[in-house]
Amino acid sequence: MAGEAEASAVEIASSAAGWGGRAWGFLERVRSRAPLVQCITNFVSMDLMANALLAAGASPAMVHSLREIEDFTPRVDALCVNIGTLSDGWLPSMQAAAAAASRAGRPWVLDPVAVSASDFRMEACLGLVALGPTVIRGNPSEIIALCRACRNRDSKGVDSSHESLDALESAKSLAFRSGSIVAVSGATDYITDGKKVIAAKNGVAMLQKITATGCTVTALIAAFVAVEPSNPLEATACALSVFGLAAELGFEMARGPASLRVHMIDSLHGLDANAVLSRAQISVVS
Numbered sequence: 483m484a485g486e487a488e489a490s491a492v493e494i495a496s497s498a499a500g501w502g503g504r505a506w507g508f509l510e511r512v513r514s515r516a517p518l519v520q521c522i523t524n525f526v527s528m529d530l531m532a533n534a535l536l537a538a539g540a541s542p543a544m545v546h547s548l549r550e551i552e553d554f555t556p557r558v559d560a561l562c563v564n565i566g567t568l569s570d571g572w573l574p575s576m577q578a579a580a581a582a583a584s585r586a587g588r589p590w591v592l593d594p595v596a597v598s599a600s601d602f603r604m605e606a607c608l609g610l611v612a613l614g615p616t617v618i619r620g621n622p623s624e625i626i627a628l629c630r631a632c633r634n635r636d637s638k639g640v641d642s643s644h645e646s647l648d649a650l651e652s653a654k655s656l657a658f659r660s661g662s663i664v665a666v667s668g669a670t671d672y673i674t675d676g677k678k679v680i681a682a683k684n685g686v687a688m689l690q691k692i693t694a695t696g697c698t699v700t701a702l703i704a705a706f707v708a709v710e711p712s713n714p715l716e717a718t719a720c721a722l723s724v725f726g727l728a729a730e731l732g733f734e735m736a737r738g739p740a741s742l743r744v745h746m747i748d749s750l751h752g753l754d755a756n757a758v759l760s761r762a763q764i765s766v767v768s
């Protein structure tokens with residue numbers, strides 16, 4: 483990344499214009515510092531994730547060989563681990579990279595794709611959570627399933643007293659137990675550290691008709707946390723808002739999911755202060 487000359491950009495923008503200014507400050511810092519984001523991610527998501535990171539101003543590296551982790555991971559600005567196409571061969575790379583990032587003091591984010599699909603996936607995910615991700619981002623079903631599994635593991639039995647927890651309560655509980663920031667995506671994204679809750683409302687429903695948009699916003703979260711590791715809660719909220727805003731602007735030119743994918747990348751690349759300041763929808767819930 484470039485030097486610390488831009489270090490006050492977020493603070494200046496924030497005081498000038500609240501959450502919109504804060505989101506713009508994060509995006510400006512990603513653009514000026516081009517954080518190197520290592521992505522160990524599923525095959526489906528690689529192209530969209532790498533191109534969206536580039537459009538946002540970050541520098542993607544899809545490096546996953548176990549033989550490269552020791553040399554490479556300590557030098558990245560952030561790591562994104564995604565279990566979407568998990569295999570026996572890749573799990574050791576994910577574990578080694580997560581441990582290396584933690585040792586080097588680098589933020590890393592976890593996307594627990596379809597965590598409840600198999601015992602293999604759940605066990606892998608619980609092991610990764612134990613390595614201390616800075617942020618966990620999933621859809622509601624994933625966060626609810628992961629929260630329930632963490633709770634049962636901690637209590638060494640089935641806890642039947644909180645079956646009606648909704649995704650936000652699950653997110654808060656998971657954040658409390660793991661020490662990670664937890665983001666649950668949807669029409670409104672909720673971001674929590676277990677106590678504070680922030681809502682980010684940008685986005686369009688058609689994002690769900692493009693595969694790997696969730697994976698991609700998780701990688702964008704990594705880029706935003708990379709430029710302000712001391713505040714992953716706000717970095718995560720701003721990344722989700724900026725991604726959703728790019729989708730809103732792209733949607734104005736799109737004819738369906740395929741063209742939305744293209745226009746969303748263009749819009750992320752072209753986002754300006756005016757759009758972010760006037761349209762970012764971020765608020766503190768509690």
Ligand SMILES: Nc1ncnc2c1ncn2[C@@H]1O[C@H](COP(=O)(O)OP(=O)(O)OP(=O)(O)O)[C@@H](O)[C@H]1O
Binds near residue numbers: 622668670696699
């Ligand atoms: N109904 C909706 N309205 C607006 N935005 C939405 C809606 N649902 C999801 N999003 C946005 O779409 C993006 C992807 O979220 P989603 O919850 O679909 O992730 P996901 O299920 O993990 O996706 P994938 O596994 O395909 O990567 C997020 O930026 C989220 O804010």
Ligand SMILES: Cc1ncsc1CCO
Binds near residue numbers: 526694
């Ligand atoms: C479709 C699909 N299958 C495994 S990962 C993935 C991308 C969305 O998470």
Ligand SMILES: [Mg+2]
Binds near residue numbers: 620697
């Ligand atoms: Mg997903």
